[in-house]
Amino acid sequence: MQTTLSEHARQLPRALEAESILRSCVHCGFCNATCPTYQLLGDELDGPRGRIYLIKQVLEGNEATQKTQQHLDRCLSCRNCETTCPSGVDYHNLLDIGRAVVDAQVPRPLGQRLLREGLRSVVPNAGLFKKLLGSGQVLRAWLPAPLQIKVPRQVPAAKPRPATRHTRRVLMLEGCVQPGLSPNTNAAAARVLDRLGISVTAAPEAGCCGAVDYHLDAQAGGLDRARRNIDAWWPAIEQGAEAIVQTASGCGAFIKDYGHLLASDPAYARKAATVSALARDLVEVLRDEPLEKLRVRSNQRLAFHCPCTLQHAQKLAGAVEAILASLGFNLTLVPDSHLCCGSAGTYSLTQPELSRQLRDNKLQALESGHPDVIATANIGCQSHLDSAGRTPVRHWIELVEAALP
Template sequence: MQTLLSEQARLLPRAAEAESILRSCVHCGFCNATCPTYQLLGDELDGPRGRIYLIKQVLEGHAPTAKTQLHLDRCLSCRNCETTCPSGVDYHNLLDIGRAVVDAAVPRPAGQRLLRQSLRAVVPNPGLFKRLINTGERLRALLPEALQAKLPRNVRPAGERTTARHPRQVLILEGCVQPSLSPNTNAATARVLDRLQIGVIPVSQAGCCGAVDYHLDAQEAGLNRARRNIDAWWPSIENGAEAIVQTASGCGAFIKDYGHLLSHDPAYALRAGRVSALARDLVEVLRDEPLEQFKVNAATRIAFHCPCTLQHAQKLGGAVEALLNRLGFNLTPVPDSHLCCGSAGTWSLTQPELSRQLRDNRLNALESGQPQLIVTANIGCQIHLDGAGRTPVRHWIELVEEALI
């Protein structure tokens, strides 16, 4: 696509990257065929091609408006369009660049600012988040239905978490909301890894991956969280930790981007690249291990929801399904498994109506094979889908641990 950045845009730190991405787009429109918001709204500006055009206009000197901001806000960042695109357009990085420029130029209404600031204050803070969840549980009956749906159903306690040392050691990202919403996920992961003679190194100084801030108008704050995590993990990396394991694919996708996002930071570029190279979704670790040495009782009929951050961002579509099939689980077919459930981090809170429509569409597809249980690989998807009060939804590692004999 022919592009001529304005003089002001050329001063942006990522101007060359933005221009390169814009020039790679041939405007074929294949992306719209798999865009969840375009499918719901039928508006060209609520599809990737239209959003690229809006960003192009802004970077060429046209003043952005609240309408520009709305169409960019409606994007889930699911990256389905990147999987579909025959030209390899790096859409999500262009979107991040465009959003930063638009958000700097277009003040948000007070209600939006309050919501986004509240989410940034609460979600990355595990202690505060847990206190609010506990309060919500006590007041559940008094809360609006939309808030009740965000509270977990039937939380399983973490149980004993092994601290055994093994020659093989990995780091694990504890996460922000997962310790409160699904505390058994990382505990089950540690127990399964322990049975494989892989130890988990606890690093309490590591916190939120940074994605929440980064995608809520605070990109530098998100990058500062990335820097703190790199500092926290670095001593263990130097001592031979072989991987940084994530059980939430949304966090994993962002950590794998640290190297790119901090490539221009002389103090962190090399270490960020090393961290991204060591980042592994849990399935990337377990698929290479001899799980067949254990007996497996896999009688439950399940459907797997593959999060967008796993299949489109990390390019691991089919990996969990292959592992579950290998262990003998009975997976039901899921039509349109490439589509988003509408969680998308905090998007379900900033775009609740569209999010519910996508959730219900996804559940209809997941339930079409009449599974007893739905499993997924991302805490946001898990809570969002489970909040409909239909088929129970859990993390797949919990099911695997329970099935190992």
Template sequence: MQTHLSDSSKRLARGDEAQSILRSCVHCGFCTATCPTYQLLGDELDGPRGRIYLIKQVLEGAPVTASTLLHLDRCLSCRSCESTCPSGVKYHDLLDIGRAVVDAQVPRPLGQRLLRQGLRAVLPRPALVKALCRVGEVLRPLLPAPLERKLPAPASIAGIRPPPRHARRILLLEGCVQAALSPNTNAATARVLDRLGISVEPAPAAGCCGALDYHLDAQQQGLRRARRNIDAWWPAVEAGAEAIVQTASGCGAFVRDYGHLLQHDPHYAAKAARVSALSRDLVEVLRAESVEPLAVCAEQRVAFHCPCTLQHALKLGGQVEALLLRLGFSLAPVADGHLCCGSAGTYSLTQPALSRRLRADRLQALESGAAQLIATANIGCQAHLGAAARLPVRHWIEIVDAALDQPPERK
């Protein structure tokens, strides 16, 4: 499409990038067919094509209104539209640029500001989230069922990562919310990788990947977290760590983008590109290995929910399912597997009504195939689905770990 960006937009750090993305869009509308919010609301401005047009208007100098902010806020950033787009429009990059401009011009209501600031203050701090979970455990009998089901199961706290002892070493991003809500995920990862001769090397100084801040009106804070993680990982990268692995696909999608987001930073551009190149989702590591040493005894029928970040951002749709089949699991059919569950980072808290509608649709598809449990690959999806599902919801690596042929001392 033709663009006529305003002088102020041309001066933006990513102004040229925005113009290039806008011009790559031909407004064909294929994206609307796979947009979850367009399917729910039927409003052109709540689909990718409409949001692209809104951002175009903003960057061309049109007045920015609360309505503009609302329609951009309703976007899940699921990137399903990118998987559908025949022109390769980098919608998520344009959305990030547009949101930053709109956020700077439209003041949010006090309630929204407090919610977003509260989420940014709490969720990236694992120790604080764990402390709140401990309080929640004490109050568990008094909590409403949806909130109670978000707490980690007491048994999930067991499991200690084995010490590094193999020649092959990987770094593991332990995450922030996941460390509190699903602490067994990383422990299970370490046990499975240990069976395959790969040691997990901790990086205690690494913290939140930065995605939460970046997508909650604090892009510069998100990038500062990215730089801190790069600094934390860099000694091990120089020492020969073969990969930086994420067990939460939401974190993985953002780490994979470090190189792009920091490409103009003279101090971090090269390092960020190297970190992004080393970034791996856990399934990428396991699919390249011979899984025979795992000796899995797979007896459960699993419905797999593929997170949007795994299939649309990382382009790894179908990979976990293929691995589970290799390991002998039986998979239940899941209709419309490309659709979002409504978690989308903090979307379930900032847009709860839409999020619940999306979750209800996803659970209907996941629970209709006679599965015994639901597996996923992202802590946000796991917690969101688990709060309403009739079936247990686990990270897929926990299911694999539980099915291992355990040695006598671990039985």
């Protein structure tokens, strides 16, 4: 696509990257065929091709408007379009650049600002989030409906974690909302890894991966969180930790981008590249291990929801399903498994109506095979799908751990 950046845009830190991405787009429109918001709304500007055109206009000097901002906000960042694109357009990085430019030009209404600032204050703070979640469970009946459905009625307790006892060691991101919403997920992962001769090294100083800030108008804050995590992990990396494991695919996708996002930071570029190279979704670790040692035997009937951050961002479509099938789980067929469930981090709170429509469509597909349980690989998807109060939704590693002899 022919592109001529304005003089102002050329001064932006990522101007050359934006120009390169824009020029790689041939405007074919194949991306619209798999874009969840385009399928719902039928508006060219609510599909990847239209959003690319909007970003191009702004970077060429045209005025950004609230409508421009709205169309960019409606994007889920699911990256389905990247899987579909025949030209390899790096859409999610272009979207991040475009959103930052538009948000700098277009002040948000007070309600939006308060919501986003509130989310940035609460969600990345695991301790505060857990306390507020506990209060929300007590006061659930009196909460507004949009918040009420977000508060789970029960949170299963975490099983004990094994002691650190093996030569092989990995780090594990604890996350920000997962310790409150599903504390047994990482405990189950640690127990399964222990059975395979791998211990999890604690790094309590590591916190939120940074994605919440980065995608809510605070990119600098998100990168600061990335730097703090790198500092927290670095001693264990120097001592031989073989991987940084994530059980939340959304966090994993962002950590794998640290190297790219901090490439121009002289103090962190090398370390960020190393961290991204060591980042592994749990399935990437387990698929290389002799899983027959686990002696798992299960014929439980389940539907697997492959999160967008696992299949489109990390390119691991089918990896979890292959492990579950090999362990004896009975996987049902899921139509349109490439489509987003509508969670998309904080999207379910910033765009509740679209998110709810996508959730209900996804549940219809997942439940079409009449599973006993729905499994997934990302806490956001898990809590969003489970909020409908229909078929139970759990992280897949919990189902594996529960089937251990």
